Amino acid sequence: MVRSRTGGRARWWWIGGGAAVVAAVIAGLIFQPWLLFVDVRVDDALPAPAGSTAETVAPAPSAASTMEPVDDVTPAPAPGPVDLLSGSFVSHEHETTGSVRVIQNADGSRQLALVGLQTSNGPDVHVWLSAGPVVEGRDGWYTAGGYDHIDLGPIKGNLGDQLYDIPADVDLSVFRAVDLWCERFSVSFGAAALA
Incomplete structure (x- = not known):
């Protein structure tokens, strides 16, 4: 029985095409080229960086004030x-x-x-x-x-x-x-x- 050369070539085309598709899928998974477009x-x-951390000076009490004097410097x-x-x-x-x-x-x-x-x-x-x-x-x-x-x-x-x-x-x-x-x-x- 003689085999057709056309049938053998077609089989190799299918095998080669399948291998190319598998290689393309593997390359896509590794390189993920679609990320370049996303x-x-x-x-x-x-x-925001904080402003100055300098100490804040409290105002001096007025002479008419009946409140107790406060410290001159309040903590920052x-x-x-x-x-x-x-x-x-x-x-x-x-x-x-x-x-x-x-x-x-x-x-x-x-x-x-x-x-x-x-x-x-x-x-x-x-x-x-x-x-x-x-x-x-x-x-x-x-x-x-x-x-x-x-x-x-x-x-x-x-x-x-x-x-x-x-x-x-x-x-x-x-x-x-x-x-x-x-x-x-x-x-x-x-x-x-x-x-």
Whole structure:
């Protein structure tokens, strides 16, 4: 019995086509290219830096006053949020703009604020405090991966204002950079030096 060559070729086309579809699905799941077309805006309420913490002087009592005299100085209210460090993003693999603030709250807790962030959405992007330097341009794309870092968690969105809690034991004299790090591809979307 003679087999048809046409039937054999058709089978190989079906196998090849099926393999191509499987490869496309796997690539889609890994690269998630649709994220480049989806924006996620976050508008966390950012604390404003506190005003002056100078002591408040009470007015002196008038001569006609029958009230007991008060102390000349009243205690100042508890200090509000204070900016400890700040910086501006530079672009790495993806165009990234905005600024960062490290805020110390009145209770002593610290937070990282991403202010006016604009970057691309991507798979598995995390907010890092990094011990590495911020290097502009293509040379800086992979810098943070070679240094110690503190992972503050997945990025909440690619646009807007965002707050992240900084653990109490983090030494900010060591971790002087913020990186938006894509863990899936080990590359920085953008980074900011803290000063």
